[in-house]
Amino acid sequence: MEQTRKMTDKKMSCGNVSKSFYTKGKELKVLDNLNFDVKENEFLVLFGPGQCGKTTLLYMLAGIEKTTEGEILHNGNQVAKPDCSRAVVYQTTALFPWLTVKGNVEYGPKTRNILKEKREKDTQHFIDLVGLKGFENSYPVQLSGGMKQRVGIARAYCNDPDVLLMDEPFGHLDAQTRYMMQESLEKIWLNEKKTVVFVTNNIEEALFLADRIILLTNCPSKVNAEYKIDLPRPRNIVDPEFLKLRQEISNAIDSGV
Ligand SMILES: Nc1ncnc2c1ncn2[C@@H]1O[C@H](COP(=O)(O)OP(=O)(O)OP(=O)(O)O)[C@@H](O)[C@H]1O
Ligand SMILES: [Mg+2]
Known part of the structure; x- marks a missing residue:
C-alpha cells in the first residue's frame, strides 16, 4: 500500500514564518523564520523540546493563530482562518x-x-x-x-479533512496505551491516505510514525535538521537502523541548538 502513496505534491508550506507574542509590551519571540513544506499524503512529524512553540506552529498551520511574519499556504492558498479542510486533534480531546x-x-x-x-x-x-x-x-x-x-x-x-494536524495526541497516555495508539494511527493513516502533521517531543514516537521529521531548536525555534525516514513499516523500535537514527537525532538535540 505504501508504494502507491503519492508524496510529491506540496500540500502545505511555511515560508519565512516567525511568531512573537506580546504581553505587557514585552516581545516573546517563539518561532524564528521557519521554512518547510508538507507533502501530499506524507506523515510529517514536528519534533521539538518543551515550550519551543510546537503548538503555536500547529495552530498557525490550522489558521487558529496568525503568523507575525511570513506566510502559510494550503494548496497554494493563504491560511488566514480555521477551515474544516484542516482538522485538529488536540493533546486532550474535548468531547x-x-x-x-x-x-x-x-x-x-x-x-x-x-x-x-x-x-x-x-x-x-x-x-x-x-x-x-x-x-x-x-x-x-x-x-x-x-x-x-x-x-x-x-x-x-x-x-x-484535506490535512490532519495532531498536537501530541498521545502525550497524556501511559506507555503501553501510547504504543497501541501509535500502531492504530499508523494503520488508519495507511488505510485512509491523508496528509498528517503530527507534533511530538518523543523520539521513539517520531521515528515510529514519520515519513519525515523536522527537528526544531529551543525557543525561539528554527528548523535544526530534517530527517527522511525510509525504514519499512511497521517499524521495529529495537531494529539497529531504528536505534542508529534515534542516536543521530538525540545527538542533534544534545548539540545544544
Ligand atoms: N497566546 C499566547 N500568549 C502569550 N504567550 C504564549 C501564547 N501561546 C503560547 N505562548 C508562549 O509561547 C511559547 C511556546 O508555547 P507553545 O505552547 O507553542 O510551545 P510547545 O512547544 O507546544 O510547548 P509544550 O511542549 O509544553 O507543548 C511558551 O513560552 C508559551 O508561554
Ligand atoms: Mg504544545
Whole structure:
C-alpha cells in the first residue's frame, strides 16, 4: 500500500514564518523564520523540546493563530482562518459530554448537512477503524483516556479533512496505551491516505510514525535538521537502523541548538 502513496505534491508550506507574542509590551519571540513544506499524503512529524512553540506552529498551520511574519499556504492558498479542510486533534480531546461516541463522531458531518445515509456509514467506518466497535452508545465519561483520543481521531477523520494536524495526541497516555495508539494511527493513516502533521517531543514516537521529521531548536525555534525516514513499516523500535537514527537525532538535540 505504501508504494502507491503519492508524496510529491506540496500540500502545505511555511515560508519565512516567525511568531512573537506580546504581553505587557514585552516581545516573546517563539518561532524564528521557519521554512518547510508538507507533502501530499506524507506523515510529517514536528519534533521539538518543551515550550519551543510546537503548538503555536500547529495552530498557525490550522489558521487558529496568525503568523507575525511570513506566510502559510494550503494548496497554494493563504491560511488566514480555521477551515474544516484542516482538522485538529488536540493533546486532550474535548468531547461533548452529552453526546455518545457516535454523536461526537458524526457531529461535524451533521453540522455540514451531510446526508444521513452517508453520515451514518462514515461514522461507523471510522468508529470501527479506531477500534471502538461496540462503544457507539457510550458516553465520554464511560471512556478511558486512550478511548477518548480514539474518538478524537475518528471525529477528525469523519470530517474528511484535506490535512490532519495532531498536537501530541498521545502525550497524556501511559506507555503501553501510547504504543497501541501509535500502531492504530499508523494503520488508519495507511488505510485512509491523508496528509498528517503530527507534533511530538518523543523520539521513539517520531521515528515510529514519520515519513519525515523536522527537528526544531529551543525557543525561539528554527528548523535544526530534517530527517527522511525510509525504514519499512511497521517499524521495529529495537531494529539497529531504528536505534542508529534515534542516536543521530538525540545527538542533534544534545548539540545544544
Ligand atoms: N497566546 C499566547 N500568549 C502569550 N504567550 C504564549 C501564547 N501561546 C503560547 N505562548 C508562549 O509561547 C511559547 C511556546 O508555547 P507553545 O505552547 O507553542 O510551545 P510547545 O512547544 O507546544 O510547548 P509544550 O511542549 O509544553 O507543548 C511558551 O513560552 C508559551 O508561554
Ligand atoms: Mg504544545
